[in-house]
Amino acid sequence: MEFEALPTLRPTILSTKYVVASGHYLASMAGSKILERGGNVVDAGVAAGLCINVLQPDMTNIGGVAPIILRLAGMPEVVTISGLGRWPRQLTLDDYRRRGDDLSPGMGSAVVPAALDAWVTALDRYGTMTFADVAAPAIELAENGFPVNRFLHDNLRKAAETLAQWPSSRGVFLSRGRAPRVGERLVQRELARTLRILGEAEAGVPGRHAGLRAVRDLFYKKDIARQLVTFCGRMGGFLTAEDLAEFQVQVEPPVATSYRGYKVYGCGPWCQGPVVLQALNILEGYDLPAYPHNSAAVLHRIAEALKAAFADRHGYYGDPEFTKVPIRGLLSKDYAADWRRRIDLTRAAPGMPDPGDPWPYEEGRDRSLAAGRVAAAPGPEPPDTSYLCVMDADGNAFSATPSDGVLDTPLVPDLGVIISPRGRQFWLDPDHPSCVAPGKRPRLTPNPGLVMKDGHVAIAYGTPGLDVQPQAMTQLLVNLIDYGMDVQEAIEAPRIATYSFPASTHPHPYHPGLLRAESRIPADIREKLARMGHRVEAWPAYIPQAGALCAIHRNRDEQTLAGGADPRRVAYAVGW
Numbered sequence: 304m305e306f307e308a309l310p311t312l313r314p315t316i317l318s319t320k321y322v323v324a325s326g327h328y329l330a331s332m333a334g335s336k337i338l339e340r341g342g343n344v345v346d347a348g349v350a351a352g353l354c355i356n357v358l359q360p361d362m363t364n365i366g367g368v369a370p371i372i373l374r375l376a377g378m379p380e381v382v383t384i385s386g387l388g389r390w391p392r393q394l395t396l397d398d399y400r401r402r403g404d405d406l407s408p409g410m411g412s413a414v415v416p417a418a419l420d421a422w423v424t425a426l427d428r429y430g431t432m433t434f435a436d437v438a439a440p441a442i443e444l445a446e447n448g449f450p451v452n453r454f455l456h457d458n459l460r461k462a463a464e465t466l467a468q469w470p471s472s473r474g475v476f477l478s479r480g481r482a483p484r485v486g487e488r489l490v491q492r493e494l495a496r497t498l499r500i501l502g503e504a505e506a507g508v509p510g511r512h513a514g515l516r517a518v519r520d521l522f523y524k525k526d527i528a529r530q531l532v533t534f535c536g537r538m539g540g541f542l543t544a545e546d547l548a549e550f551q552v553q554v555e556p557p558v559a560t561s562y563r564g565y566k567v568y569g570c571g572p573w574c575q576g577p578v579v580l581q582a583l584n585i586l587e588g589y590d591l592p593a594y595p596h597n598s599a600a601v602l603h604r605i606a607e608a609l610k611a612a613f614a615d616r617h618g619y620y621g622d623p624e625f626t627k628v629p630i631r632g633l634l635s636k637d638y639a640a641d642w643r644r645r646i647d648l649t650r651a652a653p654g655m656p657d658p659g660d661p662w663p664y665e666e667g668r669d670r671s672l673a674a675g676r677v678a679a680a681p682g683p684e685p686p687d688t689s690y691l692c693v694m695d696a697d698g699n700a701f702s703a704t705p706s707d708g709v710l711d712t713p714l715v716p717d718l719g720v721i722i723s724p725r726g727r728q729f730w731l732d733p734d735h736p737s738c739v740a741p742g743k744r745p746r747l748t749p750n751p752g753l754v755m756k757d758g759h760v761a762i763a764y765g766t767p768g769l770d771v772q773p774q775a776m777t778q779l780l781v782n783l784i785d786y787g788m789d790v791q792e793a794i795e796a797p798r799i800a801t802y803s804f805p806a807s808t809h810p811h812p813y814h815p816g817l818l819r820a821e822s823r824i825p826a827d828i829r830e831k832l833a834r835m836g837h838r839v840e841a842w843p844a845y846i847p848q849a850g851a852l853c854a855i856h857r858n859r860d861e862q863t864l865a866g867g868a869d870p871r872r873v874a875y876a877v878g879w
Contacts, residue, residue: 308792312845312870315791318878320696322866323351324853326362326689326767328875329449330354331868333440334693335877337432344693345373345430346437348701349422351691353441353498356418357491358449360476360709361458362689362767365498366531366720367707369418370570371425372557372751374760375699381753383570385553386421386703387744388414388723391541392549396739400731406739406809408685408711410540412726414745415550416531418705419501419522424552425701427515434518435502442502445495445719448488452873454847456485462710469713476709494719497527523547527718534715535722542722557753560584560634563784565762566755572620572628575807576750578773581612583780584639585646591785597797597824599831603651605781606801606818606837609774610652611642611659613804617677618658621736622744628736632661651836654815655804677805682812684848685711685727688749688767690874694855696862698760704749704767727809748807752776759859766869768850770807771800775850783856790867794852797823797844814838821849845871 316322321344323334334351342350348371356365363369369386391414404411426434451459459466459482466472475491476482483489504521505514521527528547535542557568560580567583569576585608594600619628632638638661645656688706712724728745730738737746748769754762762783766775775798782793802817816838820829823844833839842849851872856865866876 311791311795313791313868315789316866316876316878318864318866319862320879321694322855322864322876322878323347323693324855324866324868324874324876325351325691326355326851326853326872326874327358328873329358329444330691331875331877334691335879336440337437338695342432342437343430344695344699344701345425346432348691348693348703349426349430350437350440351693352422352703352705353438354444355689355691355705357441357445357494359455359689360491361455362687362708363705364707364709364721365419365422366416366715367418367705367723368725368747368749369421369703369705370574370747370749370751371421371701371703372568372570372753373425373429373701374753375429376697381557381568381755383555383557384421384424385555385570385573385744386417387552387573387747388417388725389546389550390414390726390729390739390741390743390745391543391546392742393543394541395741396731396733399739406727406729406731408724408727410535410538410712410722412724413535413540413542413722414726415542415546416720416723417552418707420519420550420552423515423519424554427512428554433505433511433514435505438498438502442495442498445491445498448490450486451483451489453485454873456482458710459483465711466709471714471716472709475714475719491719493714493717497718497720523550530718531715531722538713540722558630558634562587562780564756565784567780568753568755570750571623572630573622573744574747574750575616575620575773576752577620577630577633578609578612578616579750579752579776580634581615581639582608582773582777584634584636585611585642586781588640588643591781596786597828599828599835602799602828602832603835604648605778606799607646607652609777609801610656610803611646614656614658615661617655617805619661619736620746622746625740625743626736629661629665632663632665635661635664638664649835651816652803653836655813677811677813682806682810684769685808687769690751690765690767690851690853692763692765692853692855694760694763694857694864696864698857698859700753700760700763702751702753702763702765704751704765706749728807730811746807748772754780760857762854762856764852764854766850766852768848771848771850774798774800775852779852779854790854790856790865794854794867794869797821798849799824800849821846847872
């Protein structure tokens with residue numbers, strides 16, 4: 304069934320040289336400036352990422368996380384950079400539980416800061432510029448300030464009581480005795496100084512690569528590392544100088560599947576990236592275009608495919624250095640067919656289904672049991688994330704999902720950075736594949752994506768949104784590939800999200816059967832979904848909790864680029 308194009312709130316950005324799309328318009332402009340100065344997409348992506356760390360402090364920080372997926376023309380394969388920190392190496396699960404800690408907000412759930420290493424590693428391996436070059440726009444924004452938008456104001460205002468308890472955070476984000484109002488400047492001088500000192504570490508060091516190693520060493524082995532560790536200990540955390548000195552982000556192959564002639568790539572099961580791929584494998588067996596876009600039949604299939612993938616996420620995903628993840632089996636087309644046989648096309652599963660059995664498709668790997676069921680439970684929706692992507696006409700692409708902001712963890716005094724609290728996405732159940740363990744990476748929600756067609760980059764895409772991320776990403780690809788929408792149409796189309804699984808972040812709230820749908824999905828469609836057994840709640844139109852997709856699509860035949868960004872937040876795309 305052909306999709307009838309509808310007006311969008313924003314135009315699709317069409318260009319011939321490059322597109323930068325990110326969670327903040329100023330970060331997108333910074334990326335474009337780097338490209339105009341002769342940098343490549345990695346230089347531009349790192350510059351935009353550092354700006355996002357300044358412009359969206361509620362959502363991100365250089366002391367947080369920043370998983371990356373990229374491909375440069377001529378590279379044999381797509382690569383990922385984990386951008387995810389590790390649990391303190393001296394702290395076992397038993398030790399942690401004996402202390403009475405439970406992964407609640409606080410420095411007790413801190414892991415090694417990873418975003419800075421991810422940016423530097425990407426720049427070192429695949430970029431062309433120095434850290435000082437790409438950090439210059441971020442330093443300017445931090446030092447001189449930038450006007451606060453409504454989204455940032457609302458987040459800082461809501462978190463004001465928490466921010467006020469920490470002098471380091473209070474002095475920056477409540478400097479007027481309140482959250483900055485819309486249009487007032489937010490200045491982050493300590494962060495500007497830290498970025499400048501990191502750039503100065505390159506001075507006098509011969510060669511770009513040696514200079515970047517000096518940047519990294521200053522943060523992980525020298526003065527900044529000492530400040531991070533001292534503050535962490537003072538605030539009840541467990542990171543040591545050895546944890547930082549031994550840390551290095553992982554440069555790893557991606558996971559991938561095919562979907563209707565496209566090759567879809569994601570980060571590995573140390574994050575929730577494979578959820579998108581599993582959901583697409585299931586959906587590929589349905590003739591979605593035979594039904595109207597966002598009809599009850601289509602939305603039901605999407606919701607049930609996502610429930611299946613989330614069941615397997617709960618059952619099997621974790622740091623593959625510590626747990627046997629049957630990823631080949633999970634991404635098998637035959638295994639997806641098993642799931643389709645379990646899915647009722649007329650009735651919603653009342654909660655999260657039991658995980659499937661991927662081991663027969665795992666090429667003889669030793670079998671391990673999936674994590675068990677959990678009880679339904681309420682819980683908060685914690686702070687969120689951002690996203691950025693860059694692509695040029697030659698098919699070079701950079702996609703990253705930075706995260707970890709200041710709303711519920713303090714700034715380190717004099718540095719203007721946080722220490723990643725991502726340990727909250729661990730579990731304390733010793734049978735769970737993402738259970739706490741020394742040196743282990745928690746199962747991460749941020750998961751940037753990349754799509755290839757006939758061996759060439761076709762789409763870079765991603766979104767913030769915690770557990771909504773893979774759901775919005777799946778719907779974007781369905782909109783683009785199955786319904787032939789352009790990028791901006793695909794981004795703005797109304798979305799659903801299931802909550803019928805344990806959430807990633809402690810205390811892992813679980814709402815069996817809950818399906819949220821934006822109110823732009825007609826009431827009669829929502830009523831049909833309810834009659835099928837979904838517990839439907841209506842979201843307001845363009846609600847930020849539905850994610851904030853950015854995407855770039857490359858038309859190789861025409862050698863043109865099309866970029867889009869989500870009006871649900873302050874994301875913007877620019878191009879030339």
